Each structure stands twice: as structure tokens, then as C-alpha cells.
Amino acid sequence: MSIxxxxxxxxxxxxREVRPLLRSPFQMVIAVVQPIMFLALFAPLLPxxxxxxxxxxxxxxxxxxxxxxxATMTGSNLMLEMATGSHERLLVSPLTRSSLLLxxxxxxxxxxxxxxxxxxxxxxxxxxxxxxxxILGGVALLALFSVGVGALSFALGLASKHQDWLFWTVQQTxxxxxxxxxxxxxxxxxxxxxLRWLSQANxxxxxxxxxxxxxxxxxxxxxxxxxxxxxxxVLVIGLAVGIRRMQRAD
Amino acid sequence: xxxxxxETTDLTKTFTSGKTATTAVDRLILTIEPGELVALLGPNGxxxxxxxxxxxxxxTPTSGTVRLLGHDVAKRPAEARRHFGFVGQGNxxxxxxxxRDEVVVQALAHGLGRRQAAARADxxxxxxxxxxxxxxxxxxxxxxxxxxxxxxIGLVNRPEVLFLDEPSTGLDPASxxxxxxxIRELHEETGAxxxxxxxxxxxxxxxxxxxxxxxxxxxxxDDTAGALKAGLGDLVTLHFDDVCRAAAAADALRRQHDRVExxxxxxxxxxxxxxxxxxxxxxxxxxxxxxIAGIETSHASLDDVFLHLTGRSLRESDSETGxxxxxxxxxxxxxxxxxxxxxxxEEVAA
Numbered sequence: 001m002s003i004x005x006x007x008x009x010x011x012x013x014x015x016r017e018v019r020p021l022l023r024s025p026f027q028m029v030i031a032v033v034q035p036i037m038f039l040a041l042f043a044p045l046l047p048x049x050x051x052x053x054x055x056x057x058x059x060x061x062x063x064x065x066x067x068x069x070x071a072t073m074t075g076s077n078l079m080l081e082m083a084t085g086s087h088e089r090l091l092v093s094p095l096t097r098s099s100l101l102l103x104x105x106x107x108x109x110x111x112x113x114x115x116x117x118x119x120x121x122x123x124x125x126x127x128x129x130x131x132x133x134x135i136l137g138g139v140a141l142l143a144l145f146s147v148g149v150g151a152l153s154f155a156l157g158l159a160s161k162h163q164d165w166l167f168w169t170v171q172q173t174x175x176x177x178x179x180x181x182x183x184x185x186x187x188x189x190x191x192x193x194x195l196r197w198l199s200q201a202n203x204x205x206x207x208x209x210x211x212x213x214x215x216x217x218x219x220x221x222x223x224x225x226x227x228x229x230x231x232x233x234v235l236v237i238g239l240a241v242g243i244r245r246m247q248r249a250d
Numbered sequence: 251x252x253x254x255x256x257e258t259t260d261l262t263k264t265f266t267s268g269k270t271a272t273t274a275v276d277r278l279i280l281t282i283e284p285g286e287l288v289a290l291l292g293p294n295g296x297x298x299x300x301x302x303x304x305x306x307x308x309x310t311p312t313s314g315t316v317r318l319l320g321h322d323v324a325k326r327p328a329e330a331r332r333h334f335g336f337v338g339q340g341n342x343x344x345x346x347x348x349x350r351d352e353v354v355v356q357a358l359a360h361g362l363g364r365r366q367a368a369a370r371a372d373x374x375x376x377x378x379x380x381x382x383x384x385x386x387x388x389x390x391x392x393x394x395x396x397x398x399x400x401x402x403i404g405l406v407n408r409p410e411v412l413f414l415d416e417p418s419t420g421l422d423p424a425s426x427x428x429x430x431x432x433i434r435e436l437h438e439e440t441g442a443x444x445x446x447x448x449x450x451x452x453x454x455x456x457x458x459x460x461x462x463x464x465x466x467x468x469x470x471x472d473d474t475a476g477a478l479k480a481g482l483g484d485l486v487t488l489h490f491d492d493v494c495r496a497a498a499a500a501d502a503l504r505r506q507h508d509r510v511e512x513x514x515x516x517x518x519x520x521x522x523x524x525x526x527x528x529x530x531x532x533x534x535x536x537x538x539x540x541x542i543a544g545i546e547t548s549h550a551s552l553d554d555v556f557l558h559l560t561g562r563s564l565r566e567s568d569s570e571t572g573x574x575x576x577x578x579x580x581x582x583x584x585x586x587x588x589x590x591x592x593x594x595x596e597e598v599a600a
Binding site: 009016020080081093095 | 306307308328331332334336338339340341342343344345346347348351352355356358359360361387400403
């Protein structure tokens, strides 16, 4: 299947998915309020207080966390549509399999990008330095990573057909270890060796580290490459698993 | 000879869970010509939906082939998907979506441009009387309205073939009748081939309607509803005050009729023309001095046809296996009749 076809089909699926979200102002408000609450409640607890430096460290991590949390929801929204007949109907339409997956994963990520912008603007008066190019790069990196995670969540949703508990158990069990070992909420500076080792094996660690550098307007090649590698690994695995799972019709 | 709309050859689907294998569809052979309206009738778990899912690329056959307008469905699913519309057992329109948006999305998916997709959607929405509900979330519509949106989604690409899987299951009788009317009208207007599955007898019971009866994954009868019922003939049922008289009457009747069945104090006779035969039988038995307590004549129903073919009643088969046909290929055991269960012939023959 050609790239333009996949792009066109993905945009059809994406627009379809986004429409109910745009029609529900309440959901949009929640989407914006949530990171603000996190920031207000979490940032004062960080060592050093809510200084510019702390914000510079914390905000990119929060954006990454929102991305991960949202992307893992891809599969749950898919399960809702599998319970009715709308997923089945899209499966027998000429839409390509990969676009059904990509469109859904992207839909979960886009609100998060809006959240990122809100966070950045809100923390600006408190000393968060804005580097537009870096933020753009960081958001792009997180989007790549999130689509990969979304695809994995999609595959998990397909695998847990009619067994919602399976989806939630796996999602909840994996979400926090991945977040914490990636050093998203708390720095891992004083961590024991095994935890550091686990952290290094977690692709998200490298994605978050690169995002922090980008948001700060720094471009160290090795960190950025490691971040990109982490995101691409997740993306490739996610797409491979997700598309394969979907092509197995039964 | 034109290419058949649908042609299956030894179509088979076996589900395996653990060590047990269940054959849902068993070497099914079916040919449907372009423009036909065909009802696949059978009890729940008979394999109707599994057959439909294999034809519509949702399931891969274990063996055998399906050709849709000449395209091998398993080998080239993407090609096949361009040519048909599908109304599944669930609602096609997402519950949070607006009905019209879903119809437009389907048109876009079939490659129409924005403007054309919108025009096509409005056309079919108007035709189905849905304009007033077009901009409401689907979850707030009635069952019948949702079903009509599903049909709009299925038809917006003007498919050559439309599949409807249990289209009226779950609807109240009035909505069901309305929907059946719509399907027949659309069939006449569009000239599309339409294939629907049902376990409702009335849905398949128009005289000229082609009915394919499926049981245990195989086609056990295939003709118009009228012909299937005519083949069975009418039933004259005679009631007597006691079993002895009934037995004596049955003996007498067997001299003139082939198909005579006793059941307690009643005797049933199958004949070509029930009302006329009933009068003759009445006279004959009176002459023989056998007093009759009551008499009924009835035309054969599709349920009688099914009972005759399988020894089971379609209605009873339904209540045995639950409300809806198995929709989940991953757990084929749920709604399928247990093959180890004896045929409940005796219970239903009465």
C-alpha cells in the first residue's frame, strides 16, 4: 500500500476520532486542568522548590508522562468500539489496517501536545525558559514515541477482546514502573545499581532525557541520538506488533 | 453466464480452543446471482454469521474458497472490500459520533471526495428518513434509528452486494416490520445483491423470497419460501376424545394418505390442499363411525419446514442456545449447540 494512501486513510480515521473530543468542551477543559493540578501539587515537593531550574527539569517530564498515559489509552477506546460494531465496520471498509491503528494512536497524542503548550505558557512567568525550536523538537520526539506506545496499547486492546480486566491489569501494571524507572517524576541520581540498570534499559529514559535537553535549548548529539533511537525502537516494535495483530483476522 | 455475486466452494471454518475443535461451517456450497435478495435462515449457532464473516473478510476460512464478484476474498481482501457494504450485528455507527458524520466517513473511506461524500451521505440519509436525527450522537437514538444509520453506512458507497447480519435482532416488532420493508424497498430501488441472516421466520417468509436454510454449518435446503412450504403441504389435525379412537382413525387414514402421524389423542395428516382434504377426511371418518372432537387445517410454516428437515423446531433451537448468534470467533463454544446433546425430536414432535 502506498504512503499517500496510508496518509489519506490515517487522516480520515484521525478526524473521525477527534470529532467527539472537539464537541465535548468538558473533556477539553479536563485535558488542560489536569497538568495544571499536577504541576501545582507536585512541583513544590521537588528538591529545591519551584525554581526555574526545577521547572526546567520537571515540565518536560510531565509532558512525557501525559503522552505515555494518553497513548496507553488507545487500546481502551478501541475496545469500546469493538464492543459495538463500529470497529468491525471499519475493518471491512477499504481503509488500510495500518491507518486504523495510526489514526487512533495519533488522536490520543494530539490533546497532549495542546497540554504541553499550556504547561509551557503557564510556567513561563515562573522562570521556565522557552526555546521554540527545542520545544518543537521535543514534542515531535514524544509524538513518535507515543504513536509507538499507542500501537502497543492497540494490540493489547485487540488481545483483550471482551476481557476488559486483562487490558487494565496489563496497562496499570506496566504504566508506573515505566514512568518511575524513566526518571520522569523523580530523579534517579541516588538510585541503586539495579534500578539504574533497569532505567537504562527503558527506552523512555532516553526519550525523556533528550526531551529535557531539547526543551532547555541544548542539543548534545549523543543524548538526542539516544532519545531518537529509544523512540524509534518503540515505534517500530509498536507498529510491527499492532499491525500484525490486526492482520490476524481471527 | 454472468459472474455470480457470491460463490463459495467447500467453505469450512473450524475453531479450536484447547484440544476441542468445533466446525462452525462445514464444506458449505452456495451460489448467489447478482441482484438476488437471499435470506440465510437457521437457529443460533448454525454457522450463518460465521459464513457471512468469511465472505466479508472478517474471518479467514480454514479451507475452501469464497469468490465475491469473481474476486477471491481470502487472497485479495482489499479488492473485495471495495465492492460490498456490511451491516453487522452490532451498531456500525460509533456511539459518540453523529450519525451523518459516520456516513460521510464511510464514503470517504471508499475514496469519494469531500463534497461528493457529503452529497451522497445526505441523499441516503434523506431516503431513510433520518435527516432529523443526522446531527445527534448515535447513543441518543432509538434502536430502529441506529439500525437505519447502519444501513445508510452500508449503502453509501453504492455497493454491488450488501450483507446484513441479523439486521432486526433486538428491535421491537413494529421497528422490525419497518426495517424489513426498508430492506425490500432498497433492494428493488438499488438492484444490489442483498444477503441477510436471520433466525426470525417472518423475515424470510415472503413467497418469492429465496431462503437458504443452514444447520450445523451446512446448507440443508435452498429454494423460495413458497416452494419450500408447498413441498411440505398443508397439515390437517384431527382431535379425538380418546387414544383408541385416534389410533383407529390413523389406521383408516393410512389407507388413503402417506403422511399420517399420531400424537396422543390427535392425528396429523399432510396433504396438498388442507381445507378440501379436511372435508373429505371428515366425511370418511363419520361414515366409519369414528366421532371427531375437533379439526384444524394449517399451511406449512418455515418452522415446519425446518422441523421436517432437522427434527428440531427453529424456535426451540433458539431458546436452547440463547438470544444472539455467536459473534465472537475467539470463543466458539458460547452459543453453539452441544454436539453431544441428543436431538430433542420427541419433545418437539408433539
